[in-house]
Structure formats: structure tokens, C-alpha cells
Amino acid sequence: MPTPVHPQEVPAHRSQQPSTQAEQASTDADGVAAIEVQGLKVGYGEQVVQRDLDFAVRRGSVFVIMGGSGCGKSTVMRALVGLAPPMAGCVRHRGQSLWDAEPSARETMLQRIGVMYQNGALWSSMTLAENVALPIEQFTDLGAREIRELAQLKLALVGLAGFEDHYPAEISGGMNKRAGVARAMALDPDVMFLDEPSAGLDPVSSRRLDELLLALRDALGMTLVVISHELASIFAIADDSVFLDAQTHTMLTTGDPRELREHGGDARVRYFLTRGEGG
Numbered sequence: 001m002p003t004p005v006h007p008q009e010v011p012a013h014r015s016q017q018p019s020t021q022a023e024q025a026s027t028d029a030d031g032v033a034a035i036e037v038q039g040l041k042v043g044y045g046e047q048v049v050q051r052d053l054d055f056a057v058r059r060g061s062v063f064v065i066m067g068g069s070g071c072g073k074s075t076v077m078r079a080l081v082g083l084a085p086p087m088a089g090c091v092r093h094r095g096q097s098l099w100d101a102e103p104s105a106r107e108t109m110l111q112r113i114g115v116m117y118q119n120g121a122l123w124s125s126m127t128l129a130e131n132v133a134l135p136i137e138q139f140t141d142l143g144a145r146e147i148r149e150l151a152q153l154k155l156a157l158v159g160l161a162g163f164e165d166h167y168p169a170e171i172s173g174g175m176n177k178r179a180g181v182a183r184a185m186a187l188d189p190d191v192m193f194l195d196e197p198s199a200g201l202d203p204v205s206s207r208r209l210d211e212l213l214l215a216l217r218d219a220l221g222m223t224l225v226v227i228s229h230e231l232a233s234i235f236a237i238a239d240d241s242v243f244l245d246a247q248t249h250t251m252l253t254t255g256d257p258r259e260l261r262e263h264g265g266d267a268r269v270r271y272f273l274t275r276g277e278g279g
């Protein structure tokens, strides 16, 4: 099988990895982060869920949005992936403002984003290949045969070669999640968002999913934004993170979670990272 790497998916900077955490900047060699969030405020109606959010997601890194249940992780993600406009603030993808862009320009930007929603199940009446093919059919003019081949390729990338014609009910929970990752990758996104991807999985399947995400980062140079409250997963995959607090409705800190656990200034974040409270 050919290596499914597209030229635009391998940023040049990956060949010159910084040798220490400290050398890593919040942006890339050309100074442009994958995503930049400034003064972001999100909520519903009058209710402010999170405000004053400032963070940047480096290209080719795994960035974790963490915090307890109900703090607003999924709500923030909706503003980052173009689903719901923020109440205030700016979201830039590769330097381009998402919410100030013309609708057609925003549409183009959104096609470079893959999303796996919280509890986002596959269509049960469709095979795995049909599930993965769906976004390709919707957003490209490719023929049936090419679409099938692309779907096969994506399923192979997540370790599901040979399962193309299985239905979701016929495979394990972990395999369903991996097929969901393949579907989110259908259009070769630069950035993939995953909302609580390992929820409901046993520890072994959860770990395999983490390994898959790291492999996508390392082999394809993909940028991943992962929402999680599971400590084992956070420490296994995160290069960087932001901690959202439910009480104060804002971020308490941003940084590598391992550093935050050892040296983090905020006791609430250390508490979360050492005891795993919340959910």
C-alpha cells in the first residue's frame, strides 16, 4: 500500500524538532500557529460559559482542552470548528480569522478541519467504508471507485483494513472510535478535533486510540485538538493544553500538562492533574 501522506500534510518544521520543551514556541517556524484564540467568549443566550480565553495550538502538535464536566470544553470547540459563533473574541486558523471571513472563505477553511464529536456515533445502517465515504461524496467530485479507494485508505490508516464492509454493530467500541477517526480524516484535514474520543472505552482500547492519535501526529504531521478529562490519556498524548475552570468561567492556565502537574502555579489545576477529579 502506498504511504498515504499528502505533501501539504507534512510541515517542513517536523524535520527539525526542538530538542527541549523550552525551545518550543507557541507558533511555528513561519510564526503562524495552527490555531490562535484571543479574547474568546462563548456561551448560550445570556449565559457566558467561558470568557477571556487566549491560547495557541502549534502545528503538528497534540493540544488538549481539559477541565471538569460542564466547564465548557465542547462549547469552546464549537467556536473553534465553525459551528457556533463566539460572543466575542477571535479564532484564527493559520492566521486567518474564522468568524470574520466571508461565508465562502469560511467554508473553504472548514474543509481543512476534521471533527469527531462527543458521542458522535457512526451511521449504524452504513458500513464502515460507507461512513467514511460520506463526507468525500458530499465535498468532492470524485467518482465512486476513487471514493471507495480513499475510504479504504483511511480505514487502513486507523488499523481497520479488511473491515470496510462491516457494520458498526459488528465491531468493538474501540474499532468504532477508530472508524470515527477515519471518517474525521476523510477530507485530509490539517487539523482534527476530537471531543472525548476515549469516553466509554476500556483502558486497553483507550490506550490504543491514544497511540493512533500520536501516530497520526508523527506520521502525517497532523495537528490534533483533543478534549479530554482522562488523566492517563492527557499525559500520554498532550504536547500542550489549556485548563478551563467551571467556577470562574475562564482558563486557569495553559502548558504541557506534565509540567503543570509538577510545577504548575495554580493549585486547582494541580489538584485536577493529580487526582483526576471532574469529568
Ligand SMILES: Nc1ncnc2c1ncn2[C@@H]1O[C@H](COP(=O)(O)OP(=O)(O)O)[C@@H](O)[C@H]1O
Pocket (backbone or CB within 6 Å): 044, 049, 067, 068, 069, 070, 071, 072, 073, 074, 075, 076, 279
Ligand atoms: N445547547 C445548549 N444550550 C444551553 N446551554 C448549554 C448547551 N450546551 C451546553 N450548555 C451548558 O453550557 C455549559 C458547558 O457545557 P459543555 O460545553 O457541554 O461542557 P463540557 O463539554 O466541558 O462538559 C454547561 O453548563 C451546559 O449545561
Ligand SMILES: [Mg+2]
Pocket (backbone or CB within 6 Å): 073, 074, 075, 118, 195
Ligand atoms: Mg463536552
